[in-house]
Every structure is written in C-alpha cells, then in structure tokens.
Amino acid sequence: MADAHAEGRGLFHRITGGVTERVVGVIDPDIVLEQVDVNAVLDRIDADALLSRVDMNALLARVDVNALLDRIEPDDLLDRVDPDRLLARVDVGALLARVDPNELMARVDVAALLARVDPNELMARVDPDALIGRVDMNALLDRVDLNALLAKVDIEALLADVDLEALVRRSGVPELVAESTNQLAGSALDLVRRQLVALDVVIDRILNRLMRRDPDAQPVGPPLLQVAPAVEPAVARRGGARLSVSGHYAGPVTRGVAAAADVAIITTSYTLGIAGLAFLSGIFFGSSLDDLSGRGPLAVATLAVWAWFYSFGSHAVAGRTLGKGIVGIRVVGADGSPLSVRQAFVRTLVFPLSALLFGLGFLMILVQREHRALHDLIAGTSSVYDWGERAAEMPGPLSAFLARQSA
Template sequence: MAGTGGEGRGLFHRITGGVTERVVDLVDPDIVLDQVDVDALVARIDADALLARIDMNALLARVDLNALLDRVEMDPLLDRVDPDRLLARVDVAALVSRIDPDELMSRLDPNALLDRVDMNALLARVDMNSLLDHVDMNTLLDHVDLNALLAKVDVEALLAPVDLEALVRRSGVPELVAESTNQLAGSAIDLVRRQLVALDVVIDRIVSRLLRRDPDTQPVGPPLLLVTEPAPAAGPRLTVSGHYAGPVTRAAAAALDVAIITTSYTLGIAGLGFLAGVFLGTTFDDLNDNGPIAVGALAVWAFLYSFGSHAVAGRTLGKGIVGLRVVGRDGSPLSVRRAFVRTLAFPLSALVFGIGYLMVLVQREHRALHDLIAGTASVYDWGERSAEIPGPLSAFLARQSG
C-alpha cells in the first residue's frame, strides 16, 4: 500500500508538473500582471515586518559598491542636493570632535595644497593694516634670531640691483664729506693764518713803540675796504679783514711763492726735457744749469707767474694760502696796469740790501717800495671767512683799548 501510494503521488506530481508547465507556457505574464492591483498588493505588505526580516549586513555584503557607483551619474545627483538644507542638518561640533587633527595633517600634502592656492588673489583679500594692528611687534622680534636671519641673507645678491652711486649721491654724503673736509682744512689753515696775524700785530706794536707812535692812531686799512667791510660780529676774536697786512704774513707769502716758482720751473723743465728727448732727440741742458740762460728763463717764469696771478685774481698762490690780497691804495680792485707795474718794480725792492722790503716794517700802511711805485697795498682777505686775531691776543688788545 505504501509503495502503491508513493507511486500514485509521483504520478500525480508528474501530471500536475506537466500541466503547470503547460499552463505557464500558455499564460502571458503581461496579461496576468495587468490584472494584478499592485497598489492593493503593496498596501497589504507590512514594510516594517519585511525590513525586520532582512539581514542588512548580508544584503550589503552582496552589493558591489564600485559597480553601483559606476552606474550612478553624479551630476544629476548633485544637482538635486540642496547644500543649505544638507549643511543645516550637519552637527558641526560633533563632526569636528570626530576629526583626528594629527591624522588629518599626516595625510595632508602641503605642497600640493599650496600649488592650488592663488597667492595673488589671497593677498589681495588681506587687509594688511588690520593684520599688522594685531601683531605684537615686540613679541615677534623677541622670537627672531637676528644672527641666524642675517647669516641667511646674501648681501651681495641683495646689493647687486642697488645703484649705490646714485644712492650715495641722493643721500648728500659727498657734499657732506666735501663740506666737512673743507671746513676741517679751512680751520687748520685759519689757525696758521691767525698765528701769522698775531705775529704781525705784535711786531707792529713793538715797532710803533720804538718809533714812538700811538698804535691806535695808525691807519688800519684802505678807505674803501673799511667802508664796505661789515661790522664784526661780537665774539672772542677781533676781525682784521681788509686791514693792511703785516711783515710776517707777507714774508710767509713770499717764501711760499718762491718755493712754488722754483718747484714748478724745475718740474716744467724736466717735463720739457723728457718730451724733447722723446720727440726731438735733444735736451734742455742750458736750462738745467746755473748759467745766464737758466737764470733768465727762471726770471721770465717768475714774472709771468706773478703778473698773471695778480692780474687775474689779485693774489698769487702763496698769498692765497696765507690769506692776502693785493688791491689799489684806496682799496679798489687791482687793475691789470697796476699788476704789471708792480711786477716790474718788484726787483727794485731787493736793491740796496732789500731796503724796499724792509719798508713794510716801518711804513704806516706796511707798503713795500714796489707797492709805493705801483700804488698798491696788501690786505688780509680770507675769502668767505673773516680774517681774525687769536682769542687771547684779541682780549689783550681789547683791554689795552679800554
């Protein structure tokens, strides 16, 4: 019976299976689905119960995320995202609290980040004044190692594009140095000049006493110079600008001129001899010895030096160094005619043991013989600075006058 029953059920299954297959083959699924009320079907499904029975881990384990993302079109998806609503729902505090800064910085490539930064645009948006207002410069400088900073500075490269010459010119350093040098040199020269003037005053006082003259009644200078000379400023030194020059200063000027004439003559003859030897094959031996030709050439050079200097500037180089100037007897500028006559008459002062020069000691206006012949006089003239007597002697003269 059992075997009969088993055979019967097997036969039944075969028959029903065949019929089912036949029916499925004959049934059109589309027609069947058209007859199904999907809404009513879905309404009868208990979604919570359905999801409760789904093993999400097993489901996600079977999902190929890469394949899924490959099939997602991101642009339309992002277009449908409302960033404001999305950010409004983000708990920033909770998000930041879950960030590990160390791990984040370790995964950050600063070089790549900086490559993507537009520094010009970034700096354009920075308010430098506001930024500097917040900087504590003292604290900042306390943290700066100046030695290390300067050690890394390439001074040569830093100064390479700098026009130092133009910078120095604009700073006024050359003018300052020149002015300081001129003042220093002028002060040193003026110191020597004051000592010469002091000797002139002392000798003049001694000669006046020997000749029984009152020093306060002696003429001090040409009338025109005394009228035009401004009153000296109050100070420790008396001014003698425009006053007749004394014997010591004039002797110093003459000594300097003699040295300048002989030195320049010697150098000139040596230079001419060298050039003549190179180009002409001869020498100026006659001008190098002590014969008449050499003496005559030296005298001509001395005449040209003295006449040219007085005619052009009213003084020679030696007179300019000690601070003297030759003027007309009344103080007018020296004319060319007077300069010529004075130069011609100059040797006459050397006759008869130099009595013409010694007249400077005893003559009231300290004029030598050649000054009397040419109608000239030598006066103190230090250019833009006032000719002065040293302070102690000035004080002594002031007490004597008082």
C-alpha cells in the first residue's frame, strides 16, 4: 500500500515538473516581473532577519574587491555623497582618539612630501596679514618661556654666522656717525665764524660812524654775488633767524684770522717738510740740512718760496687757502666772478707790496669801502664770505639788532 502511494507521488511530481518546464519555457520572465510589485515584496521582507542569516565574512571572501572598484565610477559616487551629512555623522573625537599621530608621522616621508610642495605657490595663496591678524600675540608671548627659549640658543654659534661688518655697513651706522660728527664739527666751526662776522660788522659800523659814512649806502658785496636776503627783516627783528652774509665783503677780523692761520700752516708744514728731508738725507746721503732748518738767508728764501707756491696753488685751484677755508672766506674777481689763474698769480706776486711802508696796504682793508687790500686792488680781486654748502650768517642777536636799526 505504501509502495503504491509513493509511486503515485512520484508520478505526480514528474507530471507537474514537466508541466512547469513547459510553462517556464513558454512564459517570458520579463513579462512576469513587470507584473510583480517589487516594493510590496521588499516591504514584506525583514531585512534585519535576512542580514542576520548572512555570513558577511563568507560573502566578502567571495567578492573580488578590485573588480568591484573597477566597475565603480568615483566621480559619480562622490557626486551623490552629501559631505555635510557624512561629516555630521562622524564622531571626530572618537576618530582622532583611535589615530596614533606618532605612528602616522612615522609612516609619512616628510622630505618627499615637502619636495612635492611649491613653497612660492603656497605662500602666494596665504594672506600673511590675515593670518597674523588672527593670532593673539600677547597670549602667544605669555605662553612662551623666553628664558628657556634663549637658554637653548647658542649665541656664539649664531653670531659666528653673522657678518657683523656687513650688517653695520648696511645699517648705515658709519654714515650716521660720520654725518653726526660732521654736523657737530660744522656747527662748532660755524659758531666761531659767526662771531668773527659779528666783529667785522661791529668794527665796520664804528669806522663808518667815524668817517661819517651812511651804512646803508655802503656796498655789501660784488655785483654778481648780490642776492635777495635769505631772511626777511621782520623775522630777524623777532629774533627768529639769522641774517645771511653769503657773498658779502669779508671784514678785517675774519681776514686777519685767516692770514694768521695760513702763517701757522705754512711754517708748520715747512718745518715738518724740512725735518723729513733732513731725516731722509741723513739716512741715504749721510748729510744734514742745517742751512734749511736754521735762520739763515737760504732758510728764509726757501720758506718764502714755499709760502708763495702754497698761496698761488691754493688760490688757483680752490680760490682760497686752507686758512681762508677754515674761517669761511673765498677770493673772487672784483665783480664776483670766479678767480682766474692770472688773477691768482698776480695777487700772490704783489702780495708783499701790501706789507711795505709798515703794512699800509693791509690797513686799506679797514678804510676801503669794499675791504680790499693793496694787492686786491692791483690784481682786481676781493674777498667774500663763503661757507660752502651752508649759508654764511651773522649771530641771531646781532641780526635782530641790525634789523631793528634798519626798520
């Protein structure tokens, strides 16, 4: 009985299997799937229960990851990702807590990384002002232990690589010191010059009174050197500035001090020169120069020749000797034109004439309206105040006094 029942079931399965194969062969699966509501089917599936029955390890072991990645288009995938939502779901603290920075940096080739970075391009994209503006410098310095920082600095090694000489030159300190020294020396020299000018002016006004001359009618300088006053009389009256005397005829006191300075320079340079020649003559020739270093006629004649060349050469080249340059006067033509070589030669040649007859030629500087000596009249020259790049000035009180007298 059981065998008959089993045989019946087998026959039924064979019949239904054959029918199913014929139906599947005839029916189009696409037509069937179109009639299926996939969403309704998925709604009836318990995804959690389904996944709990899946062996993920076995599943992943059968997946070819490389082939899978080859079939994925990264750009399309990233376009569909919302970075904000993704980052919102990431616990950054927990993520960083699981990262070992030391191990991470150990695996990074810093040199290779920096070699791929263009510093210029990186700095071009950085706004230093904005970056520094965001830094609280006070808070930063408060957190820095300057003593500990300086203790770690090898000052000697640091200075060993510094070219201090070049650093000083680039800082302009030598020029600053030189300029300050020059200004200090120039200020002291100008102070002395102003006092000499003041004495000239006072003596000139006294002599004009004695000779009953109108001070305002006297010529102040050669025509070519006459310019408008550097300071308005009203300003000088208030004591706010000094009157300029650049290009005015030099007075007797200034010219006398210049002559005394030149005499000292001539005698000193002659003495040193003769001493040097005597020393060299004794070494190379075994003889001395007693005739030149004594007070004999030869010594006097040699000194006179040296004085003549000193005066002529200085006037021909610069229009002034060293002594005149110190007190701030210059020799020019009678009309104010630059001194020519011919005028310098004639002036030096006839200079001794002013010393004749008890120095009457020099006394003409006091009484002559243009303060010209005899040798100036013969050579057609005159001496004027000239302090180079700076204006020749009278002292402030004297400037204010003269301004009030002319008001």
